[in-house]
Amino acid sequence: xxxxxxxxxxxxxxxxxxxxxxxxxxxxxxxxxxxxxxxxxxxxxxxxxxxxxxxxxxxxxxxxxxxxxxxxxxxxxxxxxxxxxxxxxxxxxxxxxxxxxxxxxxxxxxxxxxxxxxxxxxxxxxxxxxxxxxxxxxxxxxxxxxxxxxxxxxxxxxxxxxxxxxxxxxxxxxxxxxxxxxxxxxxxxxxxxxxxxxxxxxxxxxxxxxxxxxxxxxxxxxxxxxxxxxxxxxxxxxxxxxxxxxxxxxxxxxxxxxxxxxxxxxxxxxxxxxxxxxxxxxxxxxxxxxxxxxxxxxxxxxxxxxxxxxxxxxxxxxxxxxxxxxxxxxxxxxxxxxxxxxxxxxxxxxxxxxxxxxxxxxxxxxxxxxxxxxxxxxxxxxxxxxxxxxxxxxxxxxxxxxxxxxxxxxxxxxxxxxxxxxxxxxxxxxxxxxxxxxxxxxxxxxxxxxxxxxxxxxxxxxxxxxxxxxxxxxxxxxxxxxxxxx
Amino acid sequence: xxxxxxxxxxxxxxxxxxxxxxxxxxxxxxxxxxxxxxxxxxxxxxxxxxxxxxxxxxxxxxxxxxxxxxxxxxxxxxxxxxxxxxxxxxxxxxxxxxxxxxxxxxxxxxxxxxxxxxxxxxxxxxxxxxxxxxxxxxxxxxxxxxxxxxxxxxxxxxxxxxxxxxxxxxxxxxxxxxxxxxxxxxxxxxxxxxxxxxx
Ligand SMILES: [Zn+2]
Ligand SMILES: [Zn+2]
Ligand SMILES: [Zn+2]
Ligand SMILES: [Zn+2]
Ligand SMILES: [Zn+2]
Ligand SMILES: [Zn+2]
Numbered sequence: 001x002x003x004x005x006x007x008x009x010x011x012x013x014x015x016x017x018x019x020x021x022x023x024x025x026x027x028x029x030x031x032x033x034x035x036x037x038x039x040x041x042x043x044x045x046x047x048x049x050x051x052x053x054x055x056x057x058x059x060x061x062x063x064x065x066x067x068x069x070x071x072x073x074x075x076x077x078x079x080x081x082x083x084x085x086x087x088x089x090x091x092x093x094x095x096x097x098x099x100x101x102x103x104x105x106x107x108x109x110x111x112x113x114x115x116x117x118x119x120x121x122x123x124x125x126x127x128x129x130x131x132x133x134x135x136x137x138x139x140x141x142x143x144x145x146x147x148x149x150x151x152x153x154x155x156x157x158x159x160x161x162x163x164x165x166x167x168x169x170x171x172x173x174x175x176x177x178x179x180x181x182x183x184x185x186x187x188x189x190x191x192x193x194x195x196x197x198x199x200x201x202x203x204x205x206x207x208x209x210x211x212x213x214x215x216x217x218x219x220x221x222x223x224x225x226x227x228x229x230x231x232x233x234x235x236x237x238x239x240x241x242x243x244x245x246x247x248x249x250x251x252x253x254x255x256x257x258x259x260x261x262x263x264x265x266x267x268x269x270x271x272x273x274x275x276x277x278x279x280x281x282x283x284x285x286x287x288x289x290x291x292x293x294x295x296x297x298x299x300x301x302x303x304x305x306x307x308x309x310x311x312x313x314x315x316x317x318x319x320x321x322x323x324x325x326x327x328x329x330x331x332x333x334x335x336x337x338x339x340x341x342x343x344x345x346x347x348x349x350x351x352x353x354x355x356x357x358x359x360x361x362x363x364x365x366x367x368x369x370x371x372x373x374x375x376x377x378x379x380x381x382x383x384x385x386x387x388x389x390x391x392x393x394x395x396x397x398x399x400x401x402x403x404x405x406x407x408x409x410x411x412x413x414x415x416x417x418x419x420x421x422x423x424x425x426x427x428x429x430x431x432x433x434x435x436x437x438x439x440x441x442x443x444x445x446x447x448x449x450x451x452x453x454x455x456x457x458x459x460x461x462x463x464x465x466x467x468x469x470x471x472x473x474x475x476x477x478x479x480x481x482x483x484x485x486x
Numbered sequence: 487x488x489x490x491x492x493x494x495x496x497x498x499x500x501x502x503x504x505x506x507x508x509x510x511x512x513x514x515x516x517x518x519x520x521x522x523x524x525x526x527x528x529x530x531x532x533x534x535x536x537x538x539x540x541x542x543x544x545x546x547x548x549x550x551x552x553x554x555x556x557x558x559x560x561x562x563x564x565x566x567x568x569x570x571x572x573x574x575x576x577x578x579x580x581x582x583x584x585x586x587x588x589x590x591x592x593x594x595x596x597x598x599x600x601x602x603x604x605x606x607x608x609x610x611x612x613x614x615x616x617x618x619x620x621x622x623x624x625x626x627x628x629x630x631x632x633x634x635x636x637x638x639x640x641x642x643x644x645x646x647x648x649x650x651x652x653x654x655x656x657x658x659x660x661x662x663x664x665x666x667x668x669x670x671x672x673x674x675x676x677x678x679x680x681x682x683x684x685x
Binding site: 133134135136137151153157160161164165175176177178179180181 | 490493494497551553554555587588589590594
């Protein structure tokens with residue numbers, strides 16, 4: 001676990017350390033290896049994405065939960081089953097539960113649905129037989145069981161009730177069968193009535209899922225068929241990487257990592273994109289015409305700096321503007337220029353303007369997402385290019401390794417850039433947005449430079465490229481330091 | 487059909503027939519087939535509501551897993567109510583969903599539905615159009631619900647104005663029920679209803 005933890009704390013300054021020695025072959029921006037010998041800088045202060053967490057197996061989680069259950073059940077002298085009900089309904093906060101219990105135990109037990117809100121009346125009479133209200137069958141009294149509410153039902157009906165609920169995916173929320181009775185069936189009571197082993201297994205699997213979901217420090221890895229649970233004592237919208245399947249996700253909401261945008265905004269944005277997919281479809285074409293000679297050009301790499309194969313004109317894929325203008329301080333391709341008089345325009349014009357604004361951000365968001373996918377393809381091409389070079393005696397694989405490192409960094413930078421668009425879309429116009437868009441434009445420009453250089457690297461001389469990598473990553477961290485607010 | 491389900495339904499059927507509500511003609515159940523999987527329910531519109539004087543027929547389907555799962559109930563009689571779909575008769579009521587308890591019975595269900603007719607829950611709507619009218623135009627809702635009760639459930643209050651408007655649309659070739667739905671949805675505004683029907 002220690003090694004995993006360390007790998008997360010990537011240190012901005014470790015990049016510098018590596019640039020002039022031979023640790024390059026294991027030099028990876030996402031998983032900077034062993035940083036023991038690097039100067040002791042607190043990464044939680046320097047790295048805006050620093051996040052401490054650990055990956056746990058099912059057994060480890062079970063142990064963790066059981067420890068908590070044991071503490072509470074010893075503390076309050078209650079059964080582990082009841083302790084679980086209380087912990088589940090109180091986000092596993094042992095001290096809060098213990099305090100509430102000492103203050104007013106009845107209130108706690110009633111509000112947690114362990115005890116009924118009204119004092120139950122025990123069954124009167126001394127008959128040896130009772131009629132079960134569910135199956136309407138008279139049976140001897142020994143066959144009847146109840147929860148703390150004393151609502152009696154026969155053993156077979158309890159079993160049926162639990163099986164039906166479990167088959168619908170319900171476990172910790174199974175309650176009594178009486179009308180208007182909210183008392184929950186604790187684990188030991190349910191298990192006592194389940195005999196079929198597949199039902200017991202399912203029940204235990206569902207309760208486990210419920211417990212993890214109600215635990216503020218735990219998250220299931222969202223990766224397909226992955227059983228790993230991530231634990232962090234600081235449940236924030238930070239980047240978590242599953243040690244098993246390598247899925248990268250936001251710890252808070254479980255969706256794809258989305259810095260600098262926050263969980264609420266990214267959800268809003270993704271819903272909007274899904275709703276407006278029709279409108280946006282027409283722009284997702286892979287081909288555009290060269291703005292100079294009008295020949296049809298297909299985008300086959302991630303880089304937005306395009307060069308027409310026909311007339312050699314350099315232009316920007318996004319805005320079709322001259323690329324030379326993009327290199328300057330006034331790079332404004334990423335910025336949307338709002339109409340300052342929009343409030344005075346007609347509803348119709350406003351609606352068109354709103355669509356135009358959305359499409360501006362959507363187009364860039366979509367474009368970087370596509371570029372990321374195309375860059376995976378570029379990497380394949382890179383491999384075969386290096387292979388050719390090595391075969392013809394131009395350096396060794398190790399000499400060319402830096403290109404892969406550069407491609408990795410490029411992907412990471414582009415990923416952040418992609419998620420700056422929803423952020424900007426929902427930002428209010430003002431100096432903060434201006435600063436954001438300035439930094440976004442700077443990052444964008446450096447990313448395109450890097451992308452251009454990687455696609456065309458012809459020598460094993462890596463000085464220039466490493467310089468470019470350094471600049472791009474600095475721009476990325478600067479933007480996150482200023483705007484990642486979690 | 488599972489043994490418990492049939493056993494329960496037989497018992498409940500007797501329970502309803504013997505109940506005091508049946509004596510007062512407020513609720514009723516009939517068997518639709520011999521194996522107790524489907525029943526026909528009937529409830530009287532409660533007094534002092536737009537449903538008063540109407541008789542509402544319900545379709546009741548009993549699942550295999552009854553009574554551990556609730557019966558599936560919907561209105562056969564068309565009704566104008568925020569928690570009941572004016573199109574399908576589907577009902578939004580907690581005890582027919584997650585608040586069901588195995589110890590509840592058909593009688594509980596019928597009485598709860600009757601109570602729902604007396605007290606709608608517009609914040610948990612099944613029919614958004616009706617719920618909106620209920621909240622924003624209480625009088626219009628009342629008139630519309632009375633009219634539907636009159637037409638579909640045999641209620642006593644005839645609304646001449648509404649009947650005339652529907653007649654006009656029918657003369658234009660519109661189906662009578664469709665005309666009623668359009669007019670009801672647009673607060674009986676002829677122009678907007680026509681626009682919607684012919685667009
Ligand atoms: Zn029973
Ligand atoms: Zn109970
Ligand atoms: Zn995983
Ligand atoms: Zn998130
Ligand atoms: Zn050209
Ligand atoms: Zn551009």
